[in-house]
Amino acid sequence: MASAAAPASSEEAVKAAKVLMVGAGGIGCELLKTLALSGFSDIHVIDLDTIEVSNLNRQFLFRKSHVGQSKAHVARDAILKFRPNINIESHHANVKDAQFNVDFFKQFNVVLNGLDNLDARRHVNRLCLAAEVPLVESGTTGFLGQVTVHVKGKTECYECQPKPIPKSYPVCTITSTPSKFVHCIVWAKELLFAKLFGDKNQDNDLNVHSKDGSSSKSDVFERDVDEDLDQYAQRIYDHVFGYNIEVALENEETWKNRRRPNPVYIRDTLPEAVKQNGSSRDCSNDHEEPSAMASLGLTNPQEIWTLAENSRVLLEAFKLFFEKREKEIGNLVFDKDDQLAVEFVTAAANIRAHSFGIPLHSLFEAKGVAGNIVHAVATTNAIIAGLIVIEAIKVLRDDYKNYRMTYCLEHPTKKLLLMPVEPFEPNTSCYVCSETPLLLDVNTKVTKLKEVIDKIIKSKLGMNLPLVMIGSTLVFEDGDGLEEDEAANYALNLEKVLAELPAPVINGTKLTVEDFQQELSCSINIKHREEFDEEKEPDGMVLSGWSAPVEKQINSNGENKSAASSSSAHATDDTVEDPSKPGMKRKLDELLETKENCDASSSAQVVEDDDDCTMLDGNPALIKKKRLQ
Ligand SMILES: Nc1ncnc2c1ncn2[C@@H]1O[C@H](COP(=O)(O)OP(=O)(O)OP(=O)(O)O)[C@@H](O)[C@H]1O
Numbered sequence: 001m002a003s004a005a006a007p008a009s010s011e012e013a014v015k016a017a018k019v020l021m022v023g024a025g026g027i028g029c030e031l032l033k034t035l036a037l038s039g040f041s042d043i044h045v046i047d048l049d050t051i052e053v054s055n056l057n058r059q060f061l062f063r064k065s066h067v068g069q070s071k072a073h074v075a076r077d078a079i080l081k082f083r084p085n086i087n088i089e090s091h092h093a094n095v096k097d098a099q100f101n102v103d104f105f106k107q108f109n110v111v112l113n114g115l116d117n118l119d120a121r122r123h124v125n126r127l128c129l130a131a132e133v134p135l136v137e138s139g140t141t142g143f144l145g146q147v148t149v150h151v152k153g154k155t156e157c158y159e160c161q162p163k164p165i166p167k168s169y170p171v172c173t174i175t176s177t178p179s180k181f182v183h184c185i186v187w188a189k190e191l192l193f194a195k196l197f198g199d200k201n202q203d204n205d206l207n208v209h210s211k212d213g214s215s216s217k218s219d220v221f222e223r224d225v226d227e228d229l230d231q232y233a234q235r236i237y238d239h240v241f242g243y244n245i246e247v248a249l250e251n252e253e254t255w256k257n258r259r260r261p262n263p264v265y266i267r268d269t270l271p272e273a274v275k276q277n278g279s280s281r282d283c284s285n286d287h288e289e290p291s292a293m294a295s296l297g298l299t300n301p302q303e304i305w306t307l308a309e310n311s312r313v314l315l316e317a318f319k320l321f322f323e324k325r326e327k328e329i330g331n332l333v334f335d336k337d338d339q340l341a342v343e344f345v346t347a348a349a350n351i352r353a354h355s356f357g358i359p360l361h362s363l364f365e366a367k368g369v370a371g372n373i374v375h376a377v378a379t380t381n382a383i384i385a386g387l388i389v390i391e392a393i394k395v396l397r398d399d400y401k402n403y404r405m406t407y408c409l410e411h412p413t414k415k416l417l418l419m420p421v422e423p424f425e426p427n428t429s430c431y432v433c434s435e436t437p438l439l440l441d442v443n444t445k446v447t448k449l450k451e452v453i454d455k456i457i458k459s460k461l462g463m464n465l466p467l468v469m470i471g472s473t474l475v476f477e478d479g480d481g482l483e484e485d486e487a488a489n490y491a492l493n494l495e496k497v498l499a500e501l502p503a504p505v506i507n508g509t510k511l512t513v514e515d516f517q518q519e520l521s522c523s524i525n526i527k528h529r530e531e532f533d534e535e536k537e538p539d540g541m542v543l544s545g546w547s548a549p550v551e552k553q554i555n556s557n558g559e560n561k562s563a564a565s566s567s568s569a570h571a572t573d574d575t576v577e578d579p580s581k582p583g584m585k586r587k588l589d590e591l592l593e594t595k596e597n598c599d600a601s602s603s604a605q606v607v608e609d610d611d612d613c614t615m616l617d618g619n620p621a622l623i624k625k626k627r628l629q
């Protein structure tokens, strides 16, 4: 529909348009309002979620009474109150559902994304390419935001540029030489919390050996049979904050150019707890979620606790997990919405921070760092929604010479708040919008088909229901509607190594992988390789052939070609609230150190793969100009 003759005026274009909006959250609410006020009169809205109290501060179409109801339906009803004559169809559903297939997408002139995750964005991108419907994509992270335009054959697609990989830290920084609060947070949630309350069989870099080596236990974190909870909690405290630090101090080399940490023992921080054996208090209310703060009468999450308060919170949270949530122990994974977990991690991170001379933080701040939370800014969403509509109108008018990707900047240089740049051309090596084959280095004699499907086809290529062909032999298909014997056959193939499949995969074999729902098909050329670097290539496979284009166009619409530095121009998801300056944001890499003078081979991950914003590589000022044809 988009390729039909371009309407003469914006009004005409808007009036005639049928648009699909995906996501009715922070951006979506603003967008639906702006669309309606701009004269759009045929709008479909998809959102899978229901309204939560935490949405109400910025998703202004929703009220307290709507909590628990469908975002899509409530957003529609709210708009119809002031634009009763327009048509809005709401779908309370996942955009990945089969009903939203290519034919569904084909009915629209343009698709507008207000999503918050990579998975759904990639899916919509593929359907838009298949249906040949232009996509206006968007994202915000705090004060940063961006709107990009993707029109098949004219501009790059959403996936033409590989997305940034999650930030990670060298393990030694986390286990031995933290220098920033976030290192302490990662230690507290990925190591200590995981060790005490998570899956015991997982690898963990905490020192588990006891002081005198005389203990019969191989793991000091195990509870002694004759130990009560207070004794157990205090012993763990002394082990991780006292003994382990003393062990670390023995390695003089480590501290030559670093500040030496101080061991912290419970007898020093809470002498009275040792005397009383901590057992005098039980203020917890069985009807409420257990909370150490509540038990201890600490009410203000924005307050920075003293070392003694942190120690009390830690011991109390520890006990509450064992007393009130014992059944979950062994299966817990840190969750930023789990109050007791946040309390435990805040307190543990603060005690460790104290040891290493790092400033302590409030629970509110620690939660932001631990959950990688960047507080949403309603104004950014409103600006971005306005820009989406501006681009949508250009798309509807087929005014491709004026398409712009616009970046909303946090620290505008040269008085530039918005940076418009011309879109890039399609990346000729993009496996999604071009037909360039990918290359997979893999040991075909030991790698099972299942591993290739899980680690490469589903995880890296983002296919939902893949089908795998080797020449004309179908070796795997996913989804409902398979005959029983077919399904059994595919299940057998999954467990076979590549070289032993019915059509053997060897050096030089070409795989064809397809996802019918996404109408995506791509080829993978196989290169047999026997050896992989366990640390650098942990999958035991390497996928390549899809790289960022070397030449990219970026031109800030006239005079401002080199106005913004690359760091300020990039709206990325890797920003976190700077805990030392409430209300200020910094890029994660400023806040976090990634390079340390130690073995960086293994690393702990903190940032979830959930990118709200895409990234532009390189300094705009240096990127060569290349106009869209
Ligand atoms: N696969 C999907 N299908 C449909 N809607 C989706 C899908 N994935 C995400 N969404 C919707 O996209 C919207 C994104 O909005 P936003 O980023 O404001 O998130 P939120 O969940 O409302 O807020 P927050 O995450 O900050 O609590 C959400 O309403 C979410 O339900």
Ligand SMILES: [Zn+2]
Binding pocket: 156, 157, 158, 159, 160, 161, 426, 427, 430, 431, 432, 433, 434
């Ligand atoms: Zn592409």
